[in-house]
Amino acid sequence: MAVERILAELKALGARQLAEATAPPKGMYTSPDILALEQERIFGAGWLCAGRADEIARPGDYMTFEMGPQPVILVRGKDGAVRAHANTCRHRMMPLVEGKGNASRFTCPYHAWTYGLDGGLVAAPHMDRTSCFDKKELSLAVIRCEIYQGWIYVTLNGGARPVADMLAPLTSVIERYGQEHYRTIFTEEHVWYTNWKCLTENFMESYHLPVAHRETVGANFTVSENTFGEAGDEDDFAFQFFTKTEGAPVGRAHPANDRLEGDWRRTSVMPTVFPSHMYVLAPDHLWYLSLQPDGVGRTRIRYGAALAPEVMDSADDSLALIAEKKAFLDKVQVEDKHVVEGIFNGAMSPLAVPGPLSWMEQENHQFARYLARHLCD
Ligand code: FES
Ligand SMILES: [Fe+2]
Structure with a gap:
């Protein structure tokens, strides 16, 4: 599909309400011309x-x-x-x-x-x-x-808005977690065979959690109760909240956490800073991905996690705790790799047509609007 046609479809998609929205045109995931435009207008201009x-x-x-x-x-x-x-x-x-x-x-x-x-x-x-x-x-x-x-x-953009300005509406929500004090437990680099946007979109939607992650994170909360944060049409970020069940083994505040009160003690925020920084910020831990395209069907991933200071300080065996947390997150990664490489292969297939989105994929539509804002003239 010619790049002009893909961008025209993206623009039309961005103008639609969520209830009328589909996934983006498949050329968005497969066209080298789109990737070249993203490199210039998104990765060359935004914050990574x-x-x-x-x-x-x-x-x-x-x-x-x-x-x-x-x-x-x-x-x-x-x-x-x-x-x-x-x-x-x-x-x-x-x-x-x-x-x-x-x-x-x-x-x-x-x-x-x-x-x-x-x-x-x-x-x-x-x-x-x-x-x-x-x-x-x-x-x-x-x-x-x-x-x-x-x-x-x-x-690389000398004119980019300062990060704190860009994320100001998010700051008032997330600063209560004190995430700057969380301690990094690992950082790794990986390459997955998918378009970078398949991964961004996958991270932002909870719709797949009870299905693709039924063995891991899908079991600990009710996704239909997720709520979305307020982000305007011009904002280069999106976020949502999810609340863990009382018995969830992870994602709840440690008894020694004196920063969070009430329901915040079992609430996680999931911010995505467009284009490619996504994280889960939980009361007891955080984990994140930072992506960059390396070709249409190749994505470089920086993947890492950190634990709240009181979680680390109270561990009898911190190495065992880190190994356990990492093994769990690695399992989630394997589940995600399977689906995001799968949907990229799907987008390459001649009969594939992007289908309608669920309300749970609201952030995917916000992301399509972000892409339309930056890529379409
Ligand atoms: S000193 Fe010669 S390339 Fe660095
Ligand atoms: Fe996932």
Whole structure:
């Protein structure tokens, strides 16, 4: 399908009410032209979640992140601030570091140009005969980076609205959880064979929980009681609430949690920060995905979880607790992988036609409107 036709259908879909809405045209998931447009107008313009600030808690702690083709170093400076720099040497463009660690400076593995934690070039051997060499002009490129409630967001768009402004209506709802104090228990990178939007949409709708997740998360609450947060038509986020049953083994506040009161003690919020940061914020834990497309049918996923501080502090055996939580979430991931890779294959099939949405898929329709706002002229 031509890209103009896909965008015209997306625009028409965005203009419809939820009760009249279907899933987006399948070309949205399969067209390389749509992906190129998304790379430019969505991933090149919006905020991406690079992980959690407590992953680099001490001065000198760093970790790497890929923003599409742009490699990034996230580092905690001596002053305690988190900064992001291009992970690209100013000499002949070698990436400086991989993975995560702690460093007092970054030395390029190619010819040993060395940069401080602030990104400034501090040493470069055998450059004394080069007249166009000026250390001051050769700092690592700065990338915009903001911390919001413990999350690290980065963008290549100098004009993007500050994260705290963009998410202000969400902040008043979620700040009671104190998620910036939750402690990260793991972070992993995965590749799934699906379009990135299949994953965003899957995460946002609870309709599949009693079916695809009947063995895991589906058992602990009544999805038809889920409610949606107030997000306006121009907002680049969506969220919903779900309340756990009294006997649910996870998702309820620890007795030592003095931040949450009443029904909040068994209520989780599920925010999605468009385009691709989704998380479950529960009274006792959180878990998240941050996505980036790597081709029409390939998605890179940063997947991680954190536990509320009182949950960690009261554990007799914190390693066993972490292993148990991770095993549970991994099982949920396996269930989701099966369906999101399945629906991508479905979208590739000639006879597939996108069908009507349930009211439980309200956020999917909000997401279609977001896509229409950013992709259609
Ligand atoms: S490319 Fe980094 S020192 Fe040469
Ligand atoms: Fe799921």
